[in-house]
Amino acid sequence: MPTSGAAPLSRGATLLGMLTLAAVASLVLALCVGSASVSVAEVWDTLSGGGTALQCTLILELRLPRALTAFAVGGLLALAGALIHVLLRNPLGDPYVLGVSGGAATGALLAMLLGLATAWVSGAALAGALGSTLLVLGLARPRGQPWTATRLLLTGVVAASGWGALISFILSLSPSGRLPGMLFWLMGDLGDAQSPWAVLGLLGTGLSLALLAAPRLNLLARGELQAAALGVEVRKLRVSLYFGCSALTAGAVVQAGSIGFLGLVSPHLLRLLGGRDHRILLPGAVLLGGTLLVAADTLARTLLAPRQLPVGVLTALLGVPLFLYLLNRARVS
C-alpha cells in the first residue's frame, strides 16, 4: 500500500498507464491470434497501410472491428457497473440488477422466436431495455415518496426475475433449431460485430460525462446525507446516474447480448488495485473491462477453434480466479 496520500494524481496516473499498456497488448494479441496467425510486425504493416490483401481482409475487416467492439462492450459494462455501485450504494450492484438486460433479452428472444432479421433483433433488444428502464423507475418512485436505493434495488431485482421467467417461457416455446442462437445471445456473443463505432461513441460520451461528475460520485459513495451537506444535488445526480447506467448497459447488451460478470467485478478489481477515487476508478474500470473482454473474446474464438465459445462463459472463467486472488491478497495486507 502506498504510504503517502499526498499525490493521488500521480499514483492514479501510474495505474492508468499500466492499464493502458495492458489494453493495447490485448488488442494487438487479438489481431495476431486466430485461425491464421499474423506476426506483430505484419499487424503493424497492415495497420499502417501495407500488408497483403488477405492480411487486410483478415485484420482490418474481421479482427479489428471485433476486437474494438469487444473493448467497447467491456468498457461499457465496467463503467455501468462502477456507476451503479454509487447509485445503489451497494457493492453487490451490477448493471443487470436493474432489469435492463432482462428486458433487452426478452425483446431479442421474442424477435428471434418470430424469426426476424438481425437488425430487428437489435431493435427489439433496445426497445426491451428502454421499456424495462422506464418500468423500474416508475415503480421505484411512487408519487410523493422519496427514492431510496433499497427500493430501487428491490424493484430492479424483482423486475429482473420477471424478465427471467419470460425468457424461460420463450425458450420453452422455441423450436429446437433456433435454441443455439438464443442461448448464445443470452450468454453473450461478439460473433456478429461489424462496426465498433456506435459502441465506441457511446463509451466515449459516457466516460466523459461520468468523469465530469466524478468528484460528486466520490461524495455520493460516502453517503447521501453528507454529499448533500457538502453541496451535491443528490436527487439530480441519482436520476442522471440511473439513466446513464441504463443507456450504457443497453448499448452493451444490444451489441453483444448479456455478458455477465464484467460489470460487477471490474470496479472492484480497480479498488483492489488502489483506484478508489472515481476520477481514477472510472477510466481504470473502462480500460480493465475492455481488456478483459478482448482477452476473453480472443480465447473464445481460438481455444476450441474452429468452434467459437460464447464469450460470456470465458469472462467469468478469467475473471473469477483473478478477482478471488486479488481479494485474498488484499485481506492479507
Next chain:
Amino acid sequence: MTDHRPGPLLEASSLRVTRPGLCVCEDLDLRIEPGQSWTLLGRNGVGKTTLLHILAGLLPPDQGRILVEGEDLARLSPIEQARHRGMLSQDDEAAFPATVLETALAGRFPHLGRWGWEGPDDIAIARDALCQVGLETIEQRNTLTLSGGERRRLGIATLLTQRPRLALLDEPSNHLDPHYQISLLGRLLEHFTQDGRAMLMVLHDVNLALRFSDHLLLLFGDGDWLAG
C-alpha cells in the same frame, strides 16, 4: 467565502415544521449570531434532526423562511450553502473503502474547481483537522475498519476541513468515550466560536449542553419551543 457579511449567520422567522403525526415547531424565530454556541434539546422523536436538516437547507420548511447572512437560504445553490454551513450527520454511511485522509478531504469539495483535484493546501488543512481529533497517525487506514468512536472523530475532522462559518452537529458526542466527549466538544467550541463562526448542536446530555453552549433551543414535541 471569507468575506464577512453583516447580519446573523442564521435567522429563521415564523418557521413551521411538521411531519406526519408530529408538529416539530410552530412559529419558531431563531437568530444565531457569530460567536454563539447553541444546543438543541428535546426528547427522542421530537424532530431535532428534522429541524437541523431544515436549518441546513437540505429540506424545505412547511412555512417561514431562513436567512443566512441576510440572504434567503432557499435561493443559494447547494455549493454556496456548503461554503457557508457544514453539517455532521448522526451516522456515518460509508459503503466503500476509502482512507481516513481521503474521507477528511471530502470536506474541501465545496471549495474546489470543476475537476476537484485537491492541492497541497487542501491536504494540509485536512491533516491539521485529523491532528485536532487525534487521527493523524492512521491517515492511511481504511475507514471501513474504524471503530464507531474513530468514525465519529473522522466526521468531525471532515467538518473542520470544510471550514464552514456555521456548524450544525447532530449528536457530535455519539460513540465517544467521556474523555473524548469533553476534549472534542472543547475543541469544537473553541474553533466555532472564533472569527465570526457559530455552532448549533443536538445533544442528549444536559450537563454537556450547559458546559459547551451559551444558548439553548428546547423542543417540547407539540410545536412549542423555547429559545435563549
